[in-house]
Amino acid sequence: MRKTIHIYHTNDLHSHFENWPRIRRFLQERKSWHQEAGEEVFLFDLGDHVDRSHPLTEGTLGQANVELLNQAQVNAGTIGNNEGITLPKEALDRLYQRADFPVVVANLYDSDGGRPSWARPSYLFEMANGMKLGVTGVTAFFQASYEELGWKLSHPHDELKQQVVQLKQQADMIIVLSHLGIHDDEKIAADHADVDVVLGAHTHHLLHEGKDIHGTLLAAAGKFGYYVGHVELEIDLETKSIVSKKASVYRTSEELEAPPGEKEQIEQFYEQGKKSLQQPVVQLPSPLSCCWFEPSELPSILCEALTEWCEADCGFLNAGVVLDGLEAGMVTRYDLHRILPHPINPCAVELTGAELKEVMKQTFNEEWPHLTVKGLGFRGKVMGQFVFDRMEADMKRYLFRVNGRDIVAGRTYRLATLDMFTYGYFFPQLQRAASKKYFMPEFLRDVLEWKLLQLNSQSK
Numbered sequence: 437m438r439k440t441i442h443i444y445h446t447n448d449l450h451s452h453f454e455n456w457p458r459i460r461r462f463l464q465e466r467k468s469w470h471q472e473a474g475e476e477v478f479l480f481d482l483g484d485h486v487d488r489s490h491p492l493t494e495g496t497l498g499q500a501n502v503e504l505l506n507q508a509q510v511n512a513g514t515i516g517n518n519e520g521i522t523l524p525k526e527a528l529d530r531l532y533q534r535a536d537f538p539v540v541v542a543n544l545y546d547s548d549g550g551r552p553s554w555a556r557p558s559y560l561f562e563m564a565n566g567m568k569l570g571v572t573g574v575t576a577f578f579q580a581s582y583e584e585l586g587w588k589l590s591h592p593h594d595e596l597k598q599q600v601v602q603l604k605q606q607a608d609m610i611i612v613l614s615h616l617g618i619h620d621d622e623k624i625a626a627d628h629a630d631v632d633v634v635l636g637a638h639t640h641h642l643l644h645e646g647k648d649i650h651g652t653l654l655a656a657a658g659k660f661g662y663y664v665g666h667v668e669l670e671i672d673l674e675t676k677s678i679v680s681k682k683a684s685v686y687r688t689s690e691e692l693e694a695p696p697g698e699k700e701q702i703e704q705f706y707e708q709g710k711k712s713l714q715q716p717v718v719q720l721p722s723p724l725s726c727c728w729f730e731p732s733e734l735p736s737i738l739c740e741a742l743t744e745w746c747e748a749d750c751g752f753l754n755a756g757v758v759l760d761g762l763e764a765g766m767v768t769r770y771d772l773h774r775i776l777p778h779p780i781n782p783c784a785v786e787l788t789g790a791e792l793k794e795v796m797k798q799t800f801n802e803e804w805p806h807l808t809v810k811g812l813g814f815r816g817k818v819m820g821q822f823v824f825d826r827m828e829a830d831m832k833r834y835l836f837r838v839n840g841r842d843i844v845a846g847r848t849y850r851l852a853t854l855d856m857f858t859y860g861y862f863f864p865q866l867q868r869a870a871s872k873k874y875f876m877p878e879f880l881r882d883v884l885e886w887k888l889l890q891l892n893s894q895s896k
Contacts, residue, residue: 438679439565442470443611443667447482447637448516448659449501451490453705455661456504458692462664463508476563481505482637483516483575483615486523486531488879489777489815491770492705495712497527499534500705506536512559514541514573514613516638521581522779524877529554540573540613543595545588558599560606567676570607572599575615576638584876592616596624604630608676609669611635618656625649632678633667646683655683662688713770718888726761726775728820729805734758734775738880739825741887743852746784746875750827750838751852752799756809756820757880767888776881780813783855786871790845793836795865796829812856825852854880 444463449456463479470477485505486498493501498519505513513535519528532539532554542557551557558572574592582589596612603610609632614621617639624634626649633653636643640659646667647654657665663685670680686692695701726734735755743751760775787795799822807819827838836843843849851866855874858866 437673439671441669442477445480445635445665448484449661450487451493452660454702455688457695457698457701460508461695462692478511481513483514484518486519488779491709495709498531502535510537512538516615517576525586542599543574543590543592567608570603570610573613600628625652653681715769717767718892720764723764724762726758728755735823739823741883743825745883746852748850748852751825754819756816756818772881777815778813781855782875784873785851785869789843789847791865792849812860
């Protein structure tokens, strides 16, 4: 006798709640449908459901996201780097307090080596047909960032070796919830013949019909809730073995039915978040302007604050990181979030004078201001021109100065900037720098709040 097990999976929603009403309705209906037909069904989320760029996530520090997963009747989930390193440690420790599902992440530990109370290395589901489904999960190996926040992260592939061996002794089939990315998922399949399915995330890859590697099925559903993934496992109940595996995806905008009041639900997500961020921060006596393509007040203030926060010799950032100006009057946390929604941390990088000159020269590339930037935490539209603090360049005379003095090629300088410039392809010197300090969990909006309060105090 044969039966089909249905597995639905979501990943990397990044708080794109405009797609969630359809996804929630779809998952609820499918779960009910399969259960009424006597079929086993499981719903899994693979992390990065949380993204603090949305006011609802920011205002609840992700707890609203967990409630939405509860409503969708998710059976288990793992964490992504957005849950793991954009939340303060205490906020992540509280995040899943009201979760109706187990959080499976095998490679995360407290700094003392113990596992957090809310996380399990694996989970065993017992099915009505007598079989057992073993699930383990792993998250991306951003070791330094986790340690900065007070966590300890083990290597995901080392952890998987132990978990798969243990699950093989208990389970009839094994599924990995992976927030590692497509290349690591391929490695899991190549290294672990006992893993039946890898549900993938992190690199936002989309596998329309899955990918078979040595008998292990990889499945992935892209990003932002544009798709929902579906895996079907045909089971021989007599031998308790998988006969066939099939993966597919559903396009949310075309194949998922809109629930009643969809538009109102989406607006409510935003308004609820806005309401939760109405705490007053500072009274501005006059407006602060913002322009992406010419000098303006707010990006300059933020750049100065960044240098001070990082205790650096100088600093620079792109004006496009500030999305708008601030009006005179009371500024709330919502206002700061609106203009600086990015999960971007301050960073201090040590460079030689020669390396600093090269970075400064690159900022004058005429293509920068209108360059569209995606990813690396940036939630704006274009790069904008670069803004400097305590550093200047005269490209005609080829002069570069820090604090009014010519840069000395062999001297070491401490540069304050955005963490995204050390991760991406923008500035090779910053990416390769041996000495970097990331300031976590503070974001740019926290630094601006600190500076505005300082300026307000000085003006009294």
